[in-house]
Amino acid sequence: MAAVAGNAKVGNRVNLLTRWQALEYITAQNVERRAMALLNCVSVVPGAIGAWRREVLLSLGGFASDTLAEDADLTLRVLAAGHRVTYEQRAVALTEAPDTVQGFLKQRFRWMYGVLQATWKQRAAGLAGPRRMRWVTVPNVLIFQVLLPLISALLDAAML
Numbered sequence: 001m002a003a004v005a006g007n008a009k010v011g012n013r014v015n016l017l018t019r020w021q022a023l024e025y026i027t028a029q030n031v032e033r034r035a036m037a038l039l040n041c042v043s044v045v046p047g048a049i050g051a052w053r054r055e056v057l058l059s060l061g062g063f064a065s066d067t068l069a070e071d072a073d074l075t076l077r078v079l080a081a082g083h084r085v086t087y088e089q090r091a092v093a094l095t096e097a098p099d100t101v102q103g104f105l106k107q108r109f110r111w112m113y114g115v116l117q118a119t120w121k122q123r124a125a126g127l128a129g130p131r132r133m134r135w136v137t138v139p140n141v142l143i144f145q146v147l148l149p150l151i152s153a154l155l156d157a158a159m160l
Helices: 016-038 054-059 070-080 101-121 123-128 131-159
Strands: 003-010 050-052 085-095
Touching: 003 016, 003 070, 016 085, 016 101, 016 131, 050 054, 070 085, 070 101, 070 123, 070 131, 101 123, 101 131, 123 131
Parallel strands: 003 085
Antiparallel strands: 003 050
């Protein structure tokens, strides 16, 4: 086991936006991580609540600073190296979600673009790496963490 993703929960449920994000964290992130852990395909060990095996972290060069999603980048490198990543729902951390639309959009752009950067860096592993990474992790990341959020944002803009 090289890394464990924990259960991040929104701690600042102060308005409709943060309450919506709290629900999203429970459904879209933690339920997905639980399913992906069964396949050894967890794509992000979140910075807010993650544990890393020190030797693996050091052998892969630690956190890189050339993406906007360092946690996703390192997780994909761990998977590409053939290590196991899992999820532990009892490891809980409270995180502060953006409470303004501007902050929310900024965060989501950073997440989407950073994950795209990390996936691009690991494109060789996505094509010729471990089977689960090629067939589950990379397609899941590209569809559900890049393509659908982009389409949703474009549809929201078109509605306005």
